[in-house]
Amino acid sequence: MNQENPAGRRVLVLEDDETLRLVISRALTRAGFDVRATASPASAIERMGRRDADLLVADVLLGDENFLDRLEELQHIRPDAPVLVISAQTTAATAIQAVRGGAYEYLPKPFDLDDLVEAVSRALATGERTGQQRSGTNPFPDLVGQSPAMQTAFRVLARLSQTGAPVLFTGPDGSGRASAARTLHRAGKPGKALVEAGPDRLRREGPDVFSEARGGGLLLRRAERWDAGVQDLVLEQLTTLGDTRLYVTALASVRQSLVPALFERIAVGHVEMPPLRTRGDDRLRLFEHFLKKHGRSDFSLARDAASFINAYPWPGEVAELERTAARLAVQGDRGMLGLAALQEALGAPVTPGTQTALEEAVRAFVASRLSENSQEIANDTGSIVDRAMIETVLAHCGGVRRDAAQFLGLNRNTLARRLAALGMDGGGDE
Template sequence: MSNSVLIADDDHSLRLVLSAALDKAGYHTVKARSGKEAIDFVQKDEFDVILLDIFLGDADGLELIEPIQKLNPTAAIIIITGHGTTQTAIDAAKQRAYSYLTKPIDLKHLLDLVSRAASATSQTRNVKAAITSIDADGKGKMVGQSAAMQAVYQIIGRAAVSDETVLIMGESGTGKELVAELIHQNSPRSDNPFVVVDCSAIPPSLIESTLFGHVKGAFTDAHTDRKGKFEQADSGTIFLDEVGELPIDVQMKLLRVLQERKIEPVGSNETRPVNVRIIAATNRKLDTAISQKTFRDDLYYRLNVVPISLPPLRERKEDIPELIDLFTSRFAQEYQLPKIGISAETIKKLIEYEWPGNVRELENAIKRALVMCSGQMLLTEHFSQIFDKPISGSTTDNQNPNQQIHALLQGEVERYLESDVDAGQLYAAIRSIFEKPLFKIVLEHTGGNRSKASEILGINRNTLHTKLNEYDIK
């Protein structure tokens, strides 16, 4: 239903008054007199806004927020209370309610709040559609229909349409950088820079200069003025990955940037204004770091305006089959391999595995399995590094890596010999099948460094450049 509002209140007169005002304003309203009725309506229909009394006859409104959000994750929930205390607002915020209204309700304020809530719901749904779509080349955005991921989509959607500071928390491999990029891509800043800074990869002596820049003569090698990452991200978004690794003195300067929206380059006494949205991420437990005095509590509160907690893969195992399908399709297309299936037993074992490396580990396992597979079906033995068992089977018993590659090559050659491949083209066809993934894998390993890739491959840079153009590898 478009512009739909569910009114859940045990006060018959109030339900009628609210319904009349909203109907007149063009909304479609549905009235529930109890918590049970509210849940029944939400199970049947999707609402844009839900007005939920904190004291229903048969339920506590705050306790209904979680089950309602599971059924209708994008709806904006507005709590109605006759006891407008600070604690009510805090409790509503903790439950991720959109806002709250205090009785007696001012109808003008009601209409204004419902209008903003409905607009936020629409924007959230648009963003959710964008972040969960799959590109034409098979590249995924975010995948997962689990309740845990639905909650994540909802927060990403709301974060994207705001300009607040975001703190993304999650284990390595859960997709923190992807979330940051999606927030930026769907925000009003999307046409401006998205600058990524891995705080854990920069030497402590260089981190301040990297973030805030320096002026000529600031230190021995400062031969010219240089803009830092914050100025490079001006009008856009800066993503501070592993922000928990920042030294304490740099944390203090980052706090000042958040408070004043100004940076001071190393060696300068002048500040420069910056218009930057900050998204930070960490795989550390920052509350522990605060207690150990390795992270500032005031910086934590400044960063943690919009918290997003990414669940580990072991806590959303129902999403694994969808992820497997995505990765097998993507890599088969990327490496120009035939469509490959996966056995039910293998899927079962992959679901049972705990995935300490999360989605990144699953992605790499699928990629490796496709290279090892010489048939049309991924089997448990193709995931030997995951399940800690040797490659086995009729065609791969006790094979060393050279034998495995030989078996894979044999399968491809036989497939081409049985097809209608043009005479004289077999060598070129087989070479392209193996060369393209080889160059892609090595280039990914070097982080796009072509000089390093050419060294590893044992070819000169001109040859590598020609090959990358030939296979359209960016």
């Protein structure tokens, strides 16, 4: 751990959950810090003003109060004191508002205590505050998630909101790349227009697209589909951007499609949007969020419907999930939403685990390989089915192989061998 000697360094913990307050205090005390604690935001502000502590660890929601609303006040009275924000809130707005309000770091609950100690040590060692003073809130509700991958994306977005560098957003089609770019633009350039263009518009309008975005933001989509002419155009126009901020969306393989000079210019910052199938229970959280977004607040989901949402692979990613939720919101029956209504809204009324969808997918794949005169159909099909099956079960189990093996009906050694054979043995909790 990279840290200066913690002896004598004073940390104030602001947390209204008595058990968590005690756990955090003990962990920091064991690490050598002089720890004080309180459940009162007013007391925390007053004690920091008296210089009773060198650093504040603060929860966001404290009773009826949102501590993010007081970061500006704290920054005025103790601009030298780092603040670490911890929160169970699951939107990008929390991470962005925390960092822009002056917080040194944002840690989502649940967090590893070692990560907290490391963050405290790092903050006290550097003595820096990475945020900027800003009042008000950030209304960015569409990026929702508690999964580790989404929380990582939130933290990256928060840090990038402090810069004007070009940012590349990668991930599967429909995974929320453009939504993340719009979120970052609203955070970094509030009130400034964002111009969006795909490959076809770039071919048609050329430099006019860049002129229209002057001084605001420019979101260029599907970079993996840029032909040589579009790449030359973008590379040439990058020198004219001035204070226009550039955002680019693409598949993860985009580097193979672009000339190196262009890739290096657009990927100064990078945000990876994870596939929906790896986000665990975030699928249900997102579904409920989209129901409310599209006007359905009087709902409850039947247990089998909720299980379906977290088990279905959502090949169309977040975009498909939102479309399904929107259909239910505008045309579904009132009250309890059951599995039948969900399947009807999805447009593919097949329960996860039934044979029909899988058989049709296998037939289509085998037919495609036959048209290519492939002589490795058995191996290729088996590998694809195995990979999809194991990835889905591991995601459902949060990466815990022991639990995944139980769902698969395998022992752990057999699962380990299958993972190794598929090149998937890069780690995971036992």
